[in-house]
């Protein structure tokens with residue numbers, strides 16, 4: 001089954017300990033640091049809208065795009081409950097169709113690791129650049145090479161929650177530089193649990209691979225930081241933020 005189909009309906013249960021408000025605070029600190037007061041923001045790979053809906057709640061105009069219709073369905077329902085006017089679009093970020101002159105394009109929580117081919121990633125960086133206004137920001141993060149190869153790769157994780165349990169088996173392939181995740185979910189339906197399986201793959205990019213691709217795009221400024229700080233990443237950084245200004 002394709003990635004983020006069954007998983008979409010339990011994603012928020014499994015992410016419930018993530019401090020999304022703190023995540024938005026960090027994004028707003030980035031806006032301040034780069035002197036940007038954005039109005040129009042696009043979030044690529046927005047998933048179930050945890051970031052997009054919260055940004056809209058803070059009065060930004062937000063469009064969220066994602067490859068998974070199921071994730072978008074959940075995002076849309078949550079936006080309706082929160083009464084926030086986010087526009088959700090079903091789009092592969094490899095074929096971006098967005099308004100021009102955007103203030104900010106975001107992609108957080110691993111979206112770029114799902115782009116397995118360097119040529120696709122380069123083309124995404126170029127399209128993002130073309131859709132930003134002068135001074136606009138491109139903010140994205142990756143799960144680091146260290147995290148995918150040493151923490152997630154070659155490990156199995158399991159969690160047992162009320163109504164949903166999962167087994168997450170990970171295999172890191174050094175040659176491809178890709179971590180393949182096999183997910184088995186057991187979701188309660190009345191007295192029985194239904195088993196679902198799906199597979200995801202994430203590429204373990206090294207920060208220098210990303211910076212050398214970004215160097216070829218004419219951004220005026222480019223920085224990268226250990227996530228949620230403005231410090232340079234260290235050898236054990238698990239999430240790295242890249243910030244590019246047009």
Ligand SMILES: C[S@@+](CC[C@H](N)C(=O)[O-])C[C@H]1O[C@@H](n2cnc3c(N)ncnc32)[C@H](O)[C@@H]1O
Pocket residue numbers: 003004044045046047048049050051065066067068071091092093094107108109110111114115
């Ligand atoms: C780990 S989730 C992150 C979701 C969300 N950004 C968050 O913070 O919770 C990764 C998302 O990337 C999406 N994705 C993967 N490949 C994509 C692609 N080529 N284009 C658009 N979205 C993609 C998946 O469907 C999934 O919703």
